[in-house]
Amino acid sequence: MAAADQIKSLIRSFGESDDSRFYATAMQIAASEAKKGHTALADELKKLIDNAKLGKNKFHGVVRNMPVNAAQKELSDLLELVQPDVKLKQMVLAPSITKAIKRILQEQSKLELIKQHNLQPRKKLLFTGPPGCGKTMSAKALASELAIPLFIIRLDGLISRYMGESIAKLRLIFDAMKQFRAVYLFDEFDSIGTTRTNGNEVGEIKRVLNSFLLQIEKDDSNSLIIAATNLPEFLDSALFRRFDDIIVYTLPEAPEIRHLYESRLKELKLHQNFDLDLITRESTGLSYSDISRICEDLAKDVLVYGEEEVSQEIFIENIRQRKKPF
Numbered sequence: 001m002a003a004a005d006q007i008k009s010l011i012r013s014f015g016e017s018d019d020s021r022f023y024a025t026a027m028q029i030a031a032s033e034a035k036k037g038h039t040a041l042a043d044e045l046k047k048l049i050d051n052a053k054l055g056k057n058k059f060h061g062v063v064r065n066m067p068v069n070a071a072q073k074e075l076s077d078l079l080e081l082v083q084p085d086v087k088l089k090q091m092v093l094a095p096s097i098t099k100a101i102k103r104i105l106q107e108q109s110k111l112e113l114i115k116q117h118n119l120q121p122r123k124k125l126l127f128t129g130p131p132g133c134g135k136t137m138s139a140k141a142l143a144s145e146l147a148i149p150l151f152i153i154r155l156d157g158l159i160s161r162y163m164g165e166s167i168a169k170l171r172l173i174f175d176a177m178k179q180f181r182a183v184y185l186f187d188e189f190d191s192i193g194t195t196r197t198n199g200n201e202v203g204e205i206k207r208v209l210n211s212f213l214l215q216i217e218k219d220d221s222n223s224l225i226i227a228a229t230n231l232p233e234f235l236d237s238a239l240f241r242r243f244d245d246i247i248v249y250t251l252p253e254a255p256e257i258r259h260l261y262e263s264r265l266k267e268l269k270l271h272q273n274f275d276l277d278l279i280t281r282e283s284t285g286l287s288y289s290d291i292s293r294i295c296e297d298l299a300k301d302v303l304v305y306g307e308e309e310v311s312q313e314i315f316i317e318n319i320r321q322r323k324k325p326f
Contacts, residue, residue: 079152
């Protein structure tokens with residue numbers, strides 16, 4: 001049987017709609033049963049968890065059901081639906097970034113009131129910063145907190161697959177924003193937002209950028225538009241004034257690193273007495289994503305080798321492996 005703490009965690013996470021913690025706890029119970037030799041029960045639990053994840057996708061088929069006409073039948077090729085299953089409280093971010101996201105959510109919660117006074121809530125956002133520092137996860141959190149879908153724009157399809165038709169396809173995306181409220185994320189935005197003075201860029205990309213500037217300028221939908229890039233220095237200067245907020249993500253500093261370790265180690269039920277001050281110092285320069293993966297690697301080591309075999313030396317070695325250049 002599951003331990004009392006795990007049962008409490010399941011009930012608590014269900015009540016708080018914390019799907020990530022719910023599934024993590026359920027998987028821990030399945031792994032525990034497997035270690036006891038109850039393989040049939042463990043396999044059944046894993047199947048139930050997988051089926052629950054599929055059924056939980058309340059936005060399943062939403063692209064197909066979007067109110068589009070026949071001319072828009074290929075719109076789904078440009079939009080990737082992502083389940084927004086991350087809550088802001090689950091994220092560890094610099095205080096200034098958390099404050100900026102909370103302000104967006106507060107304004108969105110008063111959307112009608114703000115519009116009644118001929119004002120617009122923050123909805124056109126530019127996220128910049130290194131990989132693994134929370135840009136995409138922030139988009140997921142915004143969608144989750146607002147209970148609306150998240151669509152990631154497939155920029156490779158927009159440019160390479162629809163050469164010559166890119167502007168028409170981009171217009172379809174902005175039309176969809178008016179018809180269907182969601183968070184629309186243009187990830188790796190520098191691929192189309194590069195400066196128009198760059199002589200190496202093909203004419204098609206410059207035309208797409210010009211069209212994007214026009215479309216975002218006149219957008220009056222209730223959707224959120226997010227452009228995310230790791231290379232803000234490559235963006236055309238005309239882009240920056242088109243956004244309501246520019247949020248700059250950075251690598252975590254010591255307080256965020258320690259907080260993330262405490263949160264992830266607790267979530268993964270890793271109770272060893274690690275020297276978190278030393279661990280934090282060793283982790284300087286890593287991204288939030290790197291730190292999460294280190295904790296997950298430790299959790300897998302516990303499952304494979306046993307808790308007594310996971311030492312602080314192994315912890316630090318995992319950190320140093322992450323810091324090695326490719």
